[in-house]
Amino acid sequence: MNEQSKSIDLRSVALDILTEVTQNGGYLNQLLRQVLDKYAYLDRRDRAFISRLCIGTVERMITLDACIDRVSKVPVRKMKPFIRNLLRISAYQIYEMDSVREYAICDEAVKLAKKRKFTPLAGFVNGVLRTLIRERDRAVEEDPSIRTSPALMYRKLLPDVPDAVIYGLPEFIFRRLKEAYPDRALSICDAFMAHNELPTSVHLLRGVRKNVTDDVTDLVSRGVLKVHPCEQNVSSEADMFLCPHLDVLMEEPLWKEGCFMVQDISSAVVGRMLSLKKGDRILELCASPGGKTLHAADLLSVIDPDMHPVISCDISAQKVSRIEENLMLHHMNGRVRTCIWDATKPGLLSQLDVPPFDIVIADVPCSGLGMLGNKPDIRHRLKEEDLSELQDIQRKILTHAADLVRPGGVLLYSTCTLNPGENAKQMHWFYEHFPFEEDPESAAKLKAALGGTYEGYRERFGFSLLPGEYPGEGFYLCRSVKKH
Numbered sequence: 001m002n003e004q005s006k007s008i009d010l011r012s013v014a015l016d017i018l019t020e021v022t023q024n025g026g027y028l029n030q031l032l033r034q035v036l037d038k039y040a041y042l043d044r045r046d047r048a049f050i051s052r053l054c055i056g057t058v059e060r061m062i063t064l065d066a067c068i069d070r071v072s073k074v075p076v077r078k079m080k081p082f083i084r085n086l087l088r089i090s091a092y093q094i095y096e097m098d099s100v101r102e103y104a105i106c107d108e109a110v111k112l113a114k115k116r117k118f119t120p121l122a123g124f125v126n127g128v129l130r131t132l133i134r135e136r137d138r139a140v141e142e143d144p145s146i147r148t149s150p151a152l153m154y155r156k157l158l159p160d161v162p163d164a165v166i167y168g169l170p171e172f173i174f175r176r177l178k179e180a181y182p183d184r185a186l187s188i189c190d191a192f193m194a195h196n197e198l199p200t201s202v203h204l205l206r207g208v209r210k211n212v213t214d215d216v217t218d219l220v221s222r223g224v225l226k227v228h229p230c231e232q233n234v235s236s237e238a239d240m241f242l243c244p245h246l247d248v249l250m251e252e253p254l255w256k257e258g259c260f261m262v263q264d265i266s267s268a269v270v271g272r273m274l275s276l277k278k279g280d281r282i283l284e285l286c287a288s289p290g291g292k293t294l295h296a297a298d299l300l301s302v303i304d305p306d307m308h309p310v311i312s313c314d315i316s317a318q319k320v321s322r323i324e325e326n327l328m329l330h331h332m333n334g335r336v337r338t339c340i341w342d343a344t345k346p347g348l349l350s351q352l353d354v355p356p357f358d359i360v361i362a363d364v365p366c367s368g369l370g371m372l373g374n375k376p377d378i379r380h381r382l383k384e385e386d387l388s389e390l391q392d393i394q395r396k397i398l399t400h401a402a403d404l405v406r407p408g409g410v411l412l413y414s415t416c417t418l419n420p421g422e423n424a425k426q427m428h429w430f431y432e433h434f435p436f437e438e439d440p441e442s443a444a445k446l447k448a449a450l451g452g453t454y455e456g457y458r459e460r461f462g463f464s465l466l467p468g469e470y471p472g473e474g475f476y477l478c479r480s481v482k483k484h
Contacts, residue, residue: 008039010046011089011108012115014053018085021058021377028058028377044247057092059193059376060150062168064091066158071131074124083121086112090129094136096150102133151190167193168376172384173369180420181457184466188418188474191467192373199244201228201472203263205294206239207301208331213237215254224249229471230265230451240265258330263291265450266370266465266475267363270414271295272449273442273479274359278304281354283404284361285343285397287312288319290326290336292361297335309334311352313341344396348404356406364394366415366422370474373467387421394426402434402482411436411480416473418466423476424459431461435483438462442479 017035020026032054036047057064065076068087076084090109093100106129113122139146139156146152154166164174167189178185202225206212219225220241228240243249246262254260270292274282276299284293293312300307314320320338327333341348343364349356367390368378398413405411413430415422430436438461439445446456446463454470456463462478 008042008046009112010049011053012112013039014050014057014089015082015085015112017050017054018057018089019081021054022061022085022380023081025381028054029375044245052097053089053092055376056096057089058380060092060096060168061088061380062165062170063154063158064088064095064168066161066165067091067095067132067135067154068128070158071135072128080118080121082116082118083113083125086125087128090125091132094129094132095153106130106133151193163189169372169379170382173372173379173382176419177369180418181466184457184468187468188466192376194373199226199242200246200262201264202241202243202246202249202260203268203291203295204239204241205259205261205298205330207298207335208259209254209257212254212259219249219252219254224252228265230453232451232453240268261291261294261326261330263295264374265470265472266416267291267473268295269446269449269465269475269477270361270363270412271299273412273445273477274299274361274410275445276300276303276359279308280304280358281308281311282359282361283311283313283357284363285313285341285401285404286315286362286364288314288322290323292363293323293336294326294330294332296359296361297332298330301335307335309337311337311339311354311357313339313343313348315342316340343400344393346400346403348400357404357409358406359410359412360401360404361412361414362397362401363414364397364422366390366394366417367419369417369419370465370467370476371416372474374473387419391421391426394422395429398426398430398434402430402436405436405482407482407484409482410439411482412477413462413480414475414477416475418464418474418476420459423464424461424478427461427478427480430480436480437483439479439481445479446477 013035017031020031021028032051068076068091086109090105093105106126109129110122110126113125135157139153143156146156151166158165164171177188181188204216220227225241225243227238228242231238231240249255274296280300282296287293290312293310297310312323317340320340323338327336339352367382367387368375372378401411413427457466462476465472465475467474
């Protein structure tokens with residue numbers, strides 16, 4: 001720890017982030033990024049401590065609350081918000097951060113309570129935490145194997161609670177996963193909890209600079225990059241990589257030239273399934289921040305130097321500005337044309353003054369249930385009634401997207417959720433009302449897109465990519481062709 005790090009109370013920083021998430025509806029990823037940028041001078045281990053403490057506590061909040069309720073005379077829901085969150089981050093350290101000494105957890109929590117003017121409750125905080133430690137130690141003594149498995153430990157500590165609580169999920173989310181994937185739901189939830197063991201996934205844009213093979217080989221040999229499991233069979237020309245330390249890659253010339261972007265393999269599958277050819281005209285709806293647009297434009301530029309610009313739309317100037325920022329960063333300005341457009345409305349072709357497109361990408365707004373590992377606050381933000389509202393929006397987008405595809409053209413519908421009501425059931429409705437059918441080559445295209453390592457989970461229409469079965473976020477794709 002450097003001298004500057006010593007002046008920063010890491011737990012206090014984490015507590016402030018958690019308060020913003022739980023009390024003010026802040027987005028965890030955005031708050032973490034802002035805070036880590038602010039404290040960029042901190043040692044890497046200290047930054048990692050803040051990240052893990054925030055992400056883990058938000059992820060396990062429902063479980064931690066159940067553990068605290070078992071030993072506290074005051075229910076968590078009736079505690080003052082500061083005390084509630086202080087106990088949560090402390091309980092997470094007790095259960096899942098072996099590197100933190102128990103006396104430090106208790107002492108630092110008591111100091112924080114006093115520092116934030118909750119001195120009368122310092123004894124209560126200390127008592128609850130020491131009881132949690134004793135209960136944990138008793139459980140470990142009875143079964144030492146649970147020490148290395150938080151899920152088993154929580155089951156031991158909370159023998160009477162349902163699986164949803166063990167996995168820190170609202171009951172309605174767990175129920176939908178169980179109904180959709182009865183024999184896979186638990187492995188999916190386990191994969192969500194293992195997210196922080198995966199390094200960042202990055203995507204190489206070859207069209208930005210043509211000759212990159214030697215430089216990429218060097219990055220792999222030095223351990224800056226590791227070829228993504230989906231591309232082990234094509235390592236000489238791989239485009240997807242795992243990056244153990246993104247800050248190290250960001251110092252490399254290829255990153256500074258805009259040749260890499262952060263993108264999960266699930267999102268990259270969209271571009272890989274487009275089957276592009278010279279002359280294709282491509283539109284992406286709901287495109288911000290533009291990752292799929294950039295990927296499509298990059299792929300097309302490699303095979304078609306005289307390509308039509310990819311049209312990239314979203315609902316507001318703010319969202320479109322995020323696309324444009326990424327275009328500048330990756331030197332794609334001439335290959336993409338942006339447009340502010342509400343995809344739930346008709347009239348886009350007239351607005352653009354163009355004929356229908358060869359390919360339309362509709363990566364629609366969704367519940368995000370495939371991203372619970374990387375965005376754990378979704379589980380606390382999403383309400384059950386939100387699902388029907390999202391499905392209405394998706395149908396409006398599909399209704400107008402149908403007119404944007406030429407006969408024989410392709411509509412690629414995708415979401416980052418594992419809720420069938422937003423996925424296969426939507427496509428069933430779509431095929432009943434519009435002249436489209438699922439591409440019979442979809443299965444082969446998907447397998448090729450994933451490097452032959454995974455075939456996806458076959459839904460009635462389309463495919464889901466399930467965490468725990470392949471190294472990426474939960475995702476759904478359906479490639480449809482418009483009938484002549």
